[in-house]
Amino acid sequence: MVHQSSILDKEHAELLEQLEDASLKNNGVSELFKEMHSKFLVHLAKENETILPLLSYVKAVSDGKVIGEDQNYINAGEKFRKDYDKMVSEHRKMRDLIGKVEEKLKVHPNAQLSRLVGFLLEHIELEEEFLYPSARMAAKTIRLEHELKGMAVR
Numbered sequence: 001m002v003h004q005s006s007i008l009d010k011e012h013a014e015l016l017e018q019l020e021d022a023s024l025k026n027n028g029v030s031e032l033f034k035e036m037h038s039k040f041l042v043h044l045a046k047e048n049e050t051i052l053p054l055l056s057y058v059k060a061v062s063d064g065k066v067i068g069e070d071q072n073y074i075n076a077g078e079k080f081r082k083d084y085d086k087m088v089s090e091h092r093k094m095r096d097l098i099g100k101v102e103e104k105l106k107v108h109p110n111a112q113l114s115r116l117v118g119f120l121l122e123h124i125e126l127e128e129e130f131l132y133p134s135a136r137m138a139a140k141t142i143r144l145e146h147e148l149k150g151m152a153v154r
């Protein structure tokens with residue numbers, strides 16, 4: 001199984017760098033990229049604490065590793081449950097910004113910037129269609145195991 005968390009990590013680093021670049025250039029849409037970059041930073045911090053560890057958990061399980069009670073995974077799962085709606089709405093806001101950039105690029109085409117917003121959109125889609133559901137499932141499993149363990153101790 002491909003290690004999703006490391007792919008995600010790499011994509012985040014690339015996106016962050018490119019968004020920052022685009023926000024610093026005099027390209028007519030730098031203000032929009034500035035906003036996207038700062039939203040992305042806030043959003044990224046949440047993903048680093050939630051889906052990244054949860055996807056590492058999925059990887060460890062699929063590699064057949066025995067995972068005992070691990071507070072880091074429990075915390076990641078609980079934080080993801082708490083932040084999920086907010087994180088999805090941050091994606092929605094980024095999609096709105098992407099739409100605004102695309103409108104401007106229709107008037108002043110820029111292949112590099114079009115590629116960048118396309119990359120960001122694909123990233124969001126990959127997360128929502130595949131990675132967020134995997135992380136959500138992992139969070140449920142972790143919580144269930146934690147609860148079952150608590151019952152066994154009682």
Ligand SMILES: [Fe+2]
Pocket residue numbers: 012044047123127
């Ligand atoms: Fe992301």
Ligand SMILES: [Fe+2]
Pocket residue numbers: 043047091124127
């Ligand atoms: Fe995201």
